[in-house]
Structure formats: structure tokens, C-alpha cells
Amino acid sequence: MLIQNDSLLDNDFQLANKQRMELSSNNKHIPYIKRVWSGFISNKWAVASFVVILLIVLFALFAPIFSPYSSTGVRPDETNLSPRIPLLEKIGIFNGYSDAVSTRYHYFGTDNLGRDIWVRCATGTRLSLYIACLAMLIDLLIGVIYGMISGYYGGRVDLAMQRITEVLSIVPTIIVVTLLLVVLKPGLSSIIVAMILTGWINMSRIIRAQVLKIKEQEFVMAAYTIGESTVTIILKEILPNLIGPIITTFMFSIPSAIFLEAFLAFIGLGVPEPYASLGSMINDGFSSAMSYPFMIFFPIILLVLLMLSFNLFADGLRDAIDPEINEK
Amino acid sequence: MEVIHMIRYIGKRTILSLITLFIILFILFLMLNFMPGSPFNDTKMSHEQLKILYHEYGLDRPLAERFLIYVKQMLTGNLGVSYSLQTNATVTNMISHTLPISVQIGLQASVVGSLIGIVLGFVAALRKNSFFDSMATGISILGVSVPSFVLALCFSYIFSYKYNLFPLLYSSSEAFRSTILPTLSLCFFTLASIARYSRSEMIEVMEKDYIRLADAKGITRFQLVCRHIIRNAMIPIITVLAPLTVDLMAGSLVIEKAFSIPGMGSLYINAIQANDYNVVIGISFIYSLMFIGTMFFVDLLYGLIDPRIRIAKRGK
Numbered sequence: 191m192l193i194q195n196d197s198l199l200d201n202d203f204q205l206a207n208k209q210r211m212e213l214s215s216n217n218k219h220i221p222y223i224k225r226v227w228s229g230f231i232s233n234k235w236a237v238a239s240f241v242v243i244l245l246i247v248l249f250a251l252f253a254p255i256f257s258p259y260s261s262t263g264v265r266p267d268e269t270n271l272s273p274r275i276p277l278l279e280k281i282g283i284f285n286g287y288s289d290a291v292s293t294r295y296h297y298f299g300t301d302n303l304g305r306d307i308w309v310r311c312a313t314g315t316r317l318s319l320y321i322a323c324l325a326m327l328i329d330l331l332i333g334v335i336y337g338m339i340s341g342y343y344g345g346r347v348d349l350a351m352q353r354i355t356e357v358l359s360i361v362p363t364i365i366v367v368t369l370l371l372v373v374l375k376p377g378l379s380s381i382i383v384a385m386i387l388t389g390w391i392n393m394s395r396i397i398r399a400q401v402l403k404i405k406e407q408e409f410v411m412a413a414y415t416i417g418e419s420t421v422t423i424i425l426k427e428i429l430p431n432l433i434g435p436i437i438t439t440f441m442f443s444i445p446s447a448i449f450l451e452a453f454l455a456f457i458g459l460g461v462p463e464p465y466a467s468l469g470s471m472i473n474d475g476f477s478s479a480m481s482y483p484f485m486i487f488f489p490i491i492l493l494v495l496l497m498l499s500f501n502l503f504a505d506g507l508r509d510a511i512d513p514e515i516n517e518k
Numbered sequence: 519m520e521v522i523h524m525i526r527y528i529g530k531r532t533i534l535s536l537i538t539l540f541i542i543l544f545i546l547f548l549m550l551n552f553m554p555g556s557p558f559n560d561t562k563m564s565h566e567q568l569k570i571l572y573h574e575y576g577l578d579r580p581l582a583e584r585f586l587i588y589v590k591q592m593l594t595g596n597l598g599v600s601y602s603l604q605t606n607a608t609v610t611n612m613i614s615h616t617l618p619i620s621v622q623i624g625l626q627a628s629v630v631g632s633l634i635g636i637v638l639g640f641v642a643a644l645r646k647n648s649f650f651d652s653m654a655t656g657i658s659i660l661g662v663s664v665p666s667f668v669l670a671l672c673f674s675y676i677f678s679y680k681y682n683l684f685p686l687l688y689s690s691s692e693a694f695r696s697t698i699l700p701t702l703s704l705c706f707f708t709l710a711s712i713a714r715y716s717r718s719e720m721i722e723v724m725e726k727d728y729i730r731l732a733d734a735k736g737i738t739r740f741q742l743v744c745r746h747i748i749r750n751a752m753i754p755i756i757t758v759l760a761p762l763t764v765d766l767m768a769g770s771l772v773i774e775k776a777f778s779i780p781g782m783g784s785l786y787i788n789a790i791q792a793n794d795y796n797v798v799i800g801i802s803f804i805y806s807l808m809f810i811g812t813m814f815f816v817d818l819l820y821g822l823i824d825p826r827i828r829i830a831k832r833g834k
Contacts, residue, residue, distance in 0.1 A: 360538040362809045364768045498663040
């Protein structure tokens with residue numbers, strides 16, 4: 191029979207031995223993304239933490255929009271109000287018991303300047319996440335470039351670059367960050383700069399170790415043999431294989447960046463006043479923690495939830511991306 | 519042969535530490551020089567008067583020479599005087615008053631944290647996938663995720679405020695009792711990281727061939743765990759101890775503020791807020807010295823304990 195056109199249908203062919211085919215379907219190739227996805231889905235803690243992160247992000251984005259209050263709106267007549275939530279107040283909790291001079295609903299209460307804590311929590315979370323994500327993204331960029339160059343070229347370049355990071359990594363992070371902030375004065379950009387300065391070393395180390403492993407493999411050798419340029423090899427052969435470690439490192443660095451920001455705010459080097467971050471809110475509420483616990487309770491819960499779920503999420507993601515580590 | 523390699527290894531570590539020390543000194547020196555404002559900002563002074571003052575304090579000399587003088591001063595313990603916190607008190611004096619209590623709490627926390635952490639991790643590894651194992655994993659994830667000041671707040675609320683078991687704030691009349699809660703809140707992070715790390719280290723060692731061989735020889739389980747597994751798993755754990763000291767330093771700042779402990783951390787925070795540059799720089803220097811010292815010591819210990827490190831270095 192002549193083939194009339196190039197398109198062949200599935201039923202043009204018949205299996206010579208159907209049984210053998212069924213046996214081999216056990217070893218069917220599963221695409222990378224699908225494998226990672228199914229590994230991730232099966233980890234209920236990771237999925238739950240992902241949902242929590244999503245909820246917190248939604249809260250941070252939309253709570254201020256649907257609230258009549260603003261994060262910076264000072265109201266001297268509504269200071270230190272306890273939390274009051276409609277419906278819940280009827281069963282005796284969150285009823286604004288302390289000094290209910292106001293008939294308005296502040297879900298998380300108000301702080302010592304009469305600012306609504308619900309809205310401030312949302313904008314604070316936003317700022318904390320923004321600082322952490324931006325700083326870590328830039329860190330990632332620097333770390334990946336540095337690590338790839340160091341790992342790929344090897345030899346003297348690697349030696350020199352590794353000596354630099356070795357020396358820099360002995361300089362304690364908190365010292366660099368505090369000194370920088372003392373000189374630059376705390377502000378959004380100076381905090382981000384301080385985080386970038388200290389965070390990229392770890393990234394570059396992980397990336398370098400991965401590149402060293404990958405570049406020995408056959409497909410890189412093959413690309414080299416057929417005359418691909420260095421740039422093509424790095425971008426097309428090595429970089430795609432780094433996606434897994436890059437994502438997990440990024441995810442693990444987010445909670446530590448959130449923590450660093452909170453830490454800086456707690457020692458008085460946080461974002462300056464009209465801004466609110468989770469750390470600066472905790473710092474503000476700390477002195478009155480025993481008399482107005484609600485002021486510090488909600489930012490703390492948000493901070494801990496964020497860090498916990500990012501850690502669990504990163505854990506799950508790493509196990510899904512690199513199942514070998516799980517065996518450890 | 520072996521001795522020569524050991525000496526080379528120690529020499530390399532020493533040089534690395536010294537370079538780092540100089541970099542830190544250089545950063546501190548730059549800070550001091552580019553800090554906004556100068557002690558001679560008085561506009562009434564004439565050009566000649568300024569010149570005399572600059573000459574007297576050596577500010578007209580070249581930068582490199584000033585740096586050398588500065589290094590000499592720092593290394594001989596002359597850290598300058600405080601401007602605003604305690605006017606004209608020497609920084610060295612201020613630090614020597616506050617350092618002991620910080621070191622005490624730091625040491626307590628690191629000992630308690632690493633001991634409990636190692637035990638927790640090892641038991642979890644031995645009873646892998648049991649209830650205890652998941653509990654230990656839970657503790658280690660919580661410990662990494664809950665900042666120490668949150669713990670400090672919870673502890674002081676429950677144990678001091680509600681039940682009045684420990685002093686709420688530090689008091690020198692009950693010095694040891696006041697350090698218990700700070701130690702507990704500080705050690706949690708160390709505990710969690712070490713538990714996590716030692717568990718995975720232990721499991722990795724347990725799968726090694728030499729453990730299977732030792733098991734096949736027929737020695738008791740107790741002997742197997744003590745002699746073979748723990749000894750081999752301990753070596754890498756030493757390496758995480760060094761980075762953890764930095765976290766302890768950072769933690770101590772927060773904890774000392776939370777419990778109003780008159781330690782070096784509180785002094786540091788106060789100096790930052792009061793812009794007392796000499797104190798900030800002096801304490802930064804002491805912190806860096808402490809950290810460089812720990813790193814050096816741990817590297818040395820690691821090289822001594824594990825001959826593979828030296829051999830690997832030789833291979834390169």
C-alpha cells in the first residue's frame with residue numbers, strides 16, 4: 191500500500207506482541223514537571239503550607255482595599271482599642287471589651303496611635319514579603335552568575351573566586367548589616383542592599399557545587415564536542431539543569447530574609463515610621479506586650495505562620511524536585 | 519609527611535583568618551572616615567586652627583598611614599571613647615563590663631542547644647519513621663521558624679508573668695535564675711538546626727558499608743551505635759557549630775533586649791540607636807574577633823579529627 195500523505199494514524203500499526211507493551215508501561219517516562227508535581231501533591235504538609243502562604247498573600251493584597259481604614263491613618267480618639275469582629279463579638283470573644291468608646295469594628299484592634307492593626311498587618315506583611323522577595327531575587331541573580339562562572343571555568347578563576355567568598359563568609363552577617371544600616375540610615379533600599387550584600391555567597395556556593403557536578407556529564411561534553419559556544423553551553427545545557435536547586439534555594443532563603451528583616455526591626459534598624467513591616471510592628475508592640483497583647487499577637491502569628499509555611503513549602507518542594515535527598 | 523601537611527593546613531587557615539581580620543578592620547576604618555559629620559564641625563574655627571587640630575590628631579597624614587595606626591590601636595585594645603552613651607568612658611572598659619554576662623548566656627545556650635539537639639537527632643535517626651522521629655522533625659522545623667524574640671515573649675509571659683517562676687527582667691540579685699529563660703529561648707534555634715542536621719548525618723552513616731560490616735561481625739547494637747555510628751556522624755556536626763555561633767550572636771542581641779540583660783548585645787543596640795560610633799565599631803570588632811576565632815578553632819578541630827580533610831587538600 192502506498193502512503194498517500196505524511197500523516198499516519200495510530201491504527202495504521204498493530205503491536206506484534208501486546209503483552210510486552212503492557213509490561214513496559216510500568217517504566218513509562220513521566221515528564222519532569224509531572225513528577226515534581228505528583229511528589230509535591232503527595233506531601234500534605236507542603237500543600238497545606240502552600241495554601242497558607244496563598245491565603246496570607248491574598249490577605250496582604252486585598253485586606254487594605256476592603257477596609258475603611260488606612261495603614262497610616264492616625265486617630266487620637268481610637269487608640270489602644272481591642273479587637274472587635276462582627277458576629278464573633280456575640281459569643282464573647284473579640285468584642286472590644288477593654289475601653290469600648292468606639293462603635294467601629296477594628297478586627298485586630300488599634301495601636302497606640304489609633305491605627306487599625308488589621309490593615310497594618312496586611313501592609314506589613316506586604317512590605318516584609320516585598321523586601322524578602324526582592325532582596326533574594328537579586329541575591330539569586332548575583333549568586334547564579336558568580337557560581338556558574340566559578341564552577342564552569344574552574345582552575346585559577348575558580349580558586350580566586352572561592353578564596354574571595356571564603357574570606358567574605360567569615361565576616362559575620364549581622365556586623366555587615368548593622369554597620370551598613372548605621373551608615374546608610376534605615377530605609378527600604380538600604381535594608382535590601384544590606385540583605386543582598388550578605389546573602390549571595392550562600393547562593394553562589396550551592397550553584398557552584400551543582401555546576402561542578404553537571405559539567406562533568408556527557409551531554410555537556412557532547413555540546414562541547416559539536417562546537418557549541420561557551421555561552422550556549424552555559425545557558426542551554428547547564429542552566430536548565432540548575433532550575434531545581436535554584437528554586438529550592440530561593441524558597442529556603444525567603445523565610446530567612448523575612449526573619450532578618452524582623453530581626454533588624456527588633457534591634458531598631460527596621461523600616462522608618464509611616465511604613466509598617468511585621469518586624470517593626472512587633473518592635474512597636476513589644477514594650478506594651480503585657481498590657482495590650484493583641485498589638486503584638488497578630489503580627490507575631492503572621493510572622494511565624496509565614497516562616498513556618500515557607501520552610502515547610504521549601505522542604506516539600508526540595509523533596510519533590512530532588513527525591514534522593516529525601517532518602518537521607 | 520603528615521606533620522608537614524598539618525602545619526600547612528594550620529598555616530593556610532591562619533592566613534585566611536588574618537586576611538579576614540584585616541578586611542574587617544578596613545571596613546571599620548572606612549566607616550569611621552566616611553561617617554557623616556566630623557568632630558571639628560565648629561564653624562567658628564579658622565582655617566589655621568583646623569589645620570593645627572588636624573595635625574594634632576594625625577588627620578593630615580596619608581590614609582594608609584592612618585590605617586596602620588588605627589590597626590595598631592585596635593589590636594592593642596584601644597577602642598576609643600564613647601561619645602554619647604557614657605561620655606568619655608573607654609569602649610574597652612564598657613565592653614569588659616558587659617561581655618561576661620553575654621558570653622555566659624551564649625555558652626549556656628550553645629551547650630544546652632547542641633547537647634539536646636544531638637540527642638534528639640540521634641534518637642530520631644535510630645527510631646526512624648516512629649512517632650518520636652516525627653516529633654523531633656516537628657520540633658526542628660518549629661525551632662527554625664519561630665524567631666527567638668517570639669519565644670522569649672511566650673516564655674516570659676507564661677513562666678514569669680502568669681506563674682511567677684522566674685524573674686521577668688534580668689536582676690543581678692538572682693543572676694543565675696534570670697539567665698534560665700534567656701538561655702532557653704536562645705538555645706532553641708541551635709537545638710533545632712543541630713537536631714535536623716545530626717539526624718540526617720546519622721542516617722547517612724548508618725547506610726554505609728562499614729556499618730553493615732560491623733553489624734555482620736556480630737557486635738552488640740550498643741557498641742555499634744557508640745563506636746561506629748556516633749563517632750562518624752559527629753565529625754560533620756562540628757562544622758555546623760561555627761555558623762551557628764553567628765546566629766547565637768544575633769539571637770543574643772534580641773534576647774538581651776527582650777529580657778533587659780545588661781550584656782554586650784544591649785550595649786550594641788543602645789549604641790546603634792544613640793549613634794555612638796566608637797561603641798558600635800568596638801563591639802563589631804569584638805564580635806568579628808569572636809567569630810573569626812570560632813571559625814579558626816572549628817576548622818582546626820575538623821582537620822585534626824578527620825584526616826580526610828587534610829588528604830583532600832593535598833590531592834588538589
